[in-house]
Amino acid sequence: MKYKRILLKLSGEALMGDQQFGIEHKILNHYATEIKSVVDLGAEVAVVIGGGNIYRGIQAAEGGIDRVQGDYMGMLATVINSMALLSALENNGVASRLQSAIEMKEVAEPFIRRRAVRHLEKGRVVIFGAGTGNPYFTTDTAGALRAIEIQSDVILKGTRVDGIYSADPRKDPTATRFDKISFTEAYERNLNVMDMTAFTLCRENNLPIIVFDINTPGNLARIVKGEAIGTLVDH
Numbered sequence: 001m002k003y004k005r006i007l008l009k010l011s012g013e014a015l016m017g018d019q020q021f022g023i024e025h026k027i028l029n030h031y032a033t034e035i036k037s038v039v040d041l042g043a044e045v046a047v048v049i050g051g052g053n054i055y056r057g058i059q060a061a062e063g064g065i066d067r068v069q070g071d072y073m074g075m076l077a078t079v080i081n082s083m084a085l086l087s088a089l090e091n092n093g094v095a096s097r098l099q100s101a102i103e104m105k106e107v108a109e110p111f112i113r114r115r116a117v118r119h120l121e122k123g124r125v126v127i128f129g130a131g132t133g134n135p136y137f138t139t140d141t142a143g144a145l146r147a148i149e150i151q152s153d154v155i156l157k158g159t160r161v162d163g164i165y166s167a168d169p170r171k172d173p174t175a176t177r178f179d180k181i182s183f184t185e186a187y188e189r190n191l192n193v194m195d196m197t198a199f200t201l202c203r204e205n206n207l208p209i210i211v212f213d214i215n216t217p218g219n220l221a222r223i224v225k226g227e228a229i230g231t232l233v234d235h
Contacts, residue, residue, distance in 0.1 A: 002226030005044040005120060007147035008035065009140065009157045010214065012050030012081050021053055023084055027215075031158075032088035034220040035125060039094055043224050044120040046150055047127045048143035049085060051077025071135035075102060078139060082129035083107060089125055096125040101133030101142070113149050120150065140198035148205045155207060156223060157194070158214025163231035164191055180232045193233055202233075209233040 010031060017024030035045055054077035055070075065073075082098050089096040097119050100108035108129060109115065119126045131142040147155050164186070167175040183203040186193050193199055193209060202209055212219055212230025223229045 001041060001043060001224050003043065003153040003224050005150065005152050006038070006046070006224065007143055007150070007152040007155045008045060008047045008220070009143040009155055010047060010049040010085075011052065011159060012054065012078065012139075013052035014158075014160060014214070015049075015081060015084075016053040023053065023081070028084055028088045029092075030215070030217070031085060032092045032094070034214065034217070035089060036092045036094050037218070037221045038224045039123065039125060041221060041224060044123070045125045046116070046120065046146060046152065047082075047085065047125060048139055048146060049078060049081045049127070049129075050139040051075070051079075051081055053077075054080055068135040071137075072102075075130040075133070078131060079104065079108065079129040082127045086127055094125055095123065096127060098127045098129055101128070101130040104130075116146075117150055126150075137197065138195050140194040141201065144194065144198040144201040144207070147207055148201060152207070155202065155209045156220065157209060157211045158220070159211060160213065160215060161211075162213040162216075162229075164193060164211050164233070166191075178231045179228060180234065183233060183235060186233055203235075206235060 015023050015027055017027050039045055051074050055073050079100055086096050086098045098108040099111040099116055101111050103110050116126050128146045131139050132145055163177045165175040165177050169175040210230050210232050219229050
């Protein structure tokens with residue numbers, strides 16, 4: 001394997017599938033199957049999943065809800081998705097643990113870095129819920145922070161597109177895909193890889209990012225084995 005320990009960042013919005021909100025169970029099971037495929041290879045897998053299919057904190061101001069309250073609501077949405085993914089993984093025979101940045105002992109362990117690393121060493125998937133536990137930070141930032149804390153080899157950002165493009169390929173037919181791009185060029189081109197806080201964390205801690213299509217079966221395992229799938233962002 002090229003990557004032994006990975007942090008997989010998944011979109012909550014992608015869980016909706018063709019629905020207007022909520023969880024499409026076919027997609028949930030697909031995520032679980034993809035994760036199982038790399039666990040079976042011997043990879044150590046941590047996961048951060050967003051909550052946009054249920055609630056996004058950024059919606060708070062638009063609806064008249066205080067931004068801080070809205071962000072905490074968004075964190076709770078990520079815990080719901082994390083619980084669903086945990087169940088799907090266990091149904092597929094994958095030992096898993098959920099750690100939350102907000103204490104909720106009835107449904108999740110508190111986030112303890114050393115415990116998380118020990119779970120990974122024992123072959124368990126660790127899902128990090130509730131973001132960083134702080135308002136004004138996205139799940140992208142939570143993914144970057146947790147990846148650095150557990151000394152992940154790479155962040156794998158699973159999306160609905162097959163990499164990073166020079167422009168939105170759905171709007172611009174001339175957009176070209178990058179196989180590899182540096183942090184500096186991605187920043188100068190203002191490419192939407194992750195939010196700036198997450199992107200800066202990765203750049204300053206020499207943590208590569210791979211943006212890839214999670215919906216194509218087998219892609220996750222191919223990346224772990226070292227195939228050039230998606231777009232690599234590195235120094």
